[in-house]
Amino acid sequence: MSATIERPYLLTSVGKKMVMGITGLIWAGFVFSHMAGNMLILVSPEAYNTYGHMITSGVIVYPAEFILVLSFLLHVGCAVSLVRGNMSARGGQRYAMPTNGEKAVTPASKTMAIHGSLILAFIISHIATFKYGIYYETTAHGVVMRDLHRLVMEVFRQPGFLFWYLLCLILLGFHLSHGVGSIFQSLGIRNDRMAPVINKVSVLYGLIVALGFIVQPLYVFFTLGNR
Amino acid sequence: MAGSNSKKINITLKVWRQKSAKEAGQFMTYEMKEVSTDASFLEALDQLNEKLITKGEDPVTFDHDCREGICGTCGFMINGNAHGPQKSTTVCQLHMRTFSDGETLTIEPWRAQAFPVIKDLMVDRSAFDRIISSGGFVSVDTGNAQDANCLPVSKPEADAAFESAACIGCGACVASCKNASAMLFVSAKVSHLALLPQGQVERNERVDRMVAQMDEEGFGACSTTGACTAACPKDISLSNIAKLNRELLFSTLLRREAAEGDGV
Numbered sequence: 263m264s265a266t267i268e269r270p271y272l273l274t275s276v277g278k279k280m281v282m283g284i285t286g287l288i289w290a291g292f293v294f295s296h297m298a299g300n301m302l303i304l305v306s307p308e309a310y311n312t313y314g315h316m317i318t319s320g321v322i323v324y325p326a327e328f329i330l331v332l333s334f335l336l337h338v339g340c341a342v343s344l345v346r347g348n349m350s351a352r353g354g355q356r357y358a359m360p361t362n363g364e365k366a367v368t369p370a371s372k373t374m375a376i377h378g379s380l381i382l383a384f385i386i387s388h389i390a391t392f393k394y395g396i397y398y399e400t401t402a403h404g405v406v407m408r409d410l411h412r413l414v415m416e417v418f419r420q421p422g423f424l425f426w427y428l429l430c431l432i433l434l435g436f437h438l439s440h441g442v443g444s445i446f447q448s449l450g451i452r453n454d455r456m457a458p459v460i461n462k463v464s465v466l467y468g469l470i471v472a473l474g475f476i477v478q479p480l481y482v483f484f485t486l487g488n489r
Numbered sequence: 490m491a492g493s494n495s496k497k498i499n500i501t502l503k504v505w506r507q508k509s510a511k512e513a514g515q516f517m518t519y520e521m522k523e524v525s526t527d528a529s530f531l532e533a534l535d536q537l538n539e540k541l542i543t544k545g546e547d548p549v550t551f552d553h554d555c556r557e558g559i560c561g562t563c564g565f566m567i568n569g570n571a572h573g574p575q576k577s578t579t580v581c582q583l584h585m586r587t588f589s590d591g592e593t594l595t596i597e598p599w600r601a602q603a604f605p606v607i608k609d610l611m612v613d614r615s616a617f618d619r620i621i622s623s624g625g626f627v628s629v630d631t632g633n634a635q636d637a638n639c640l641p642v643s644k645p646e647a648d649a650a651f652e653s654a655a656c657i658g659c660g661a662c663v664a665s666c667k668n669a670s671a672m673l674f675v676s677a678k679v680s681h682l683a684l685l686p687q688g689q690v691e692r693n694e695r696v697d698r699m700v701a702q703m704d705e706e707g708f709g710a711c712s713t714t715g716a717c718t719a720a721c722p723k724d725i726s727l728s729n730i731a732k733l734n735r736e737l738l739f740s741t742l743l744r745r746e747a748a749e750g751d752g753v
């Protein structure tokens with residue numbers, strides 16, 4: 263028999279997908295809570311700023327940020343490694359006609375690397391715009407805090423920003439519409455009975471996150487004149 | 490033939506011709522007149538080859554063996570469909586009645602880096618053999634054939650094992666996947682043996698080795714698109730891949746535990 267090949271778990275294609283799944287799950291959970299929390303923009307500047315202050319002034323923010331950054335780096339790192347392997351496995355060989363396999367799959371599942379790359383650019387620019395953006399101050403309930411509400415108002419007043427956000431949020435929803443379902447597969451918790459439900463939950467999740475986020479810049483853009 | 494709805498149809502075949510792995514290939518067009526709709530697709534190719542041989546030309550090389558849909562030797566793309574347009578059917582079990590008179594069919598070999606073309610429609614699938622010989626077997630003594638119901642296997646498990654065992658190793662999954670991933674094939678083999686008592690002893694090493702060999706052969710990873718299942722002539726389910734992922738995770742965790750146990 264030929265010599266057996268060994269490979270550490272995390273360097274196998276299966277192990278890398280497990281990392282994609284876990285880190286994708288962490289980020290999918292984060293974007294949902296981020297979307298839900300930011301809905302306070304529809305309530306009042308005070309509520310929005312107080313919520314932001316509460317999150318950033320607690321101790322939990324440091325481990326949370328650490329986990330998110332680490333997950334992000336692992337997700338992108340594994341994505342690069344997997345996509346490179348996948349492309350070299352296909353070896354640039356194409357068929358003269360689209361395959362029945364290709365026709366049977368969802369558009370989102372084929373294009374994860376494309377929207378993923380845009381999301382990468384988006385997250386970097388998003389953090390630069392807000393987390394490291396202009397620092398306004400305000401006082402709410404006698405506490406001095408960052409006036410993020412004002413910054414948000416200023417940013418989304420610009421049509422260029424609005425358009426970029428809408429595009430990226432739609433793509434994030436798209437990424438999640440396949441990604442959330444794929445988590446179950448990568449983590450090995452899926453069978454034939456669960457599969458149709460998982461697929462629907464996945465699309466619904468992507469839709470809720472995208473629509474939930476999209477409402478916010480639209481609200482700012484179209485109501486600002488009245489304030 | 491009495492009672493047969495046999496008709497004769499004319500078909501244009503655009504066939505991928507490639508002399509060897511090293512040479513570039515191209516499509517060649519052949520007109521087939523009066524093909525019986527009762528003929529299987531491979532029989533139609535046989536007829537084409539007879540004509541080519543008579544004319545002193547090189548016949549089209551394609552793989553086949555049982556022609557009963559059970560051995561997994563046949564397989565190529567017809568108009569982009571692995572094994573042709575009919576679901577759950579190997580190309581040897583596909584009949585010309587699937588097509589209509591005057592149709593043009595484009596025929597290509599499986600394409601993947603790990604499946605180099607040998608000649609025309611025949612590709613080298615020895616990568617699959619090496620994956621099987623890395624662990625896809627039972628080498629412990631399991632005794633003689635058991636009496637019925639001697640080995641307790643629950644009905645759902647027996648059914649699931651049987652469904653996974655239906656994989657004939659044809660490679661349509663690899664050919665149809667955008668990542669040229671062999672995950673459906675490997676997962677079917679791993680699930681099949683992991684579900685049965687005879688497979689338990691080597692269960693953990695098996696999945697470790699087969700996945701390592703699969704990666705070594707240069708197949709891609711799974712993006713959960715489902716292209717493989719859609720193309721599979723045996724309807725192997727995507728759930729096998731979830732099971733493969735589970736099996737490899739547990740085998741890794743158990744190995745850690747065993748290694749720590751040894752140290753004591």
Ligand code: HEM
Pocket residue numbers: 279280282283284285286287289290293337338341344345374375376377378379381382383437438440441442444445446448449710711712713
């Ligand atoms: C908010 C940020 C993000 C979230 C919530 C997210 C979520 C997910 C999820 C849940 C999956 C499925 C994982 C699996 O199949 O087990 C996934 C897959 C993937 N993600 Fe992301 N992702 C994000 C950002 C990114 C970025 C920045 C990139 C790339 C540069 C990226 C590239 C990919 C790729 C290529 C896959 C598919 C991997 C494969 O199928 O082999 N993602 N993502």
Ligand code: SF4
Pocket residue numbers: 655656657658659660661662663673674677717720721722723724725
């Ligand atoms: S999983 Fe299906 S397509 Fe893949 S080798 Fe087995 S029978 Fe062929």
Ligand code: FES
Pocket residue numbers: 552553554555556557558559560561562563564579580581582657
């Ligand atoms: S020749 Fe055996 S399955 Fe087609």
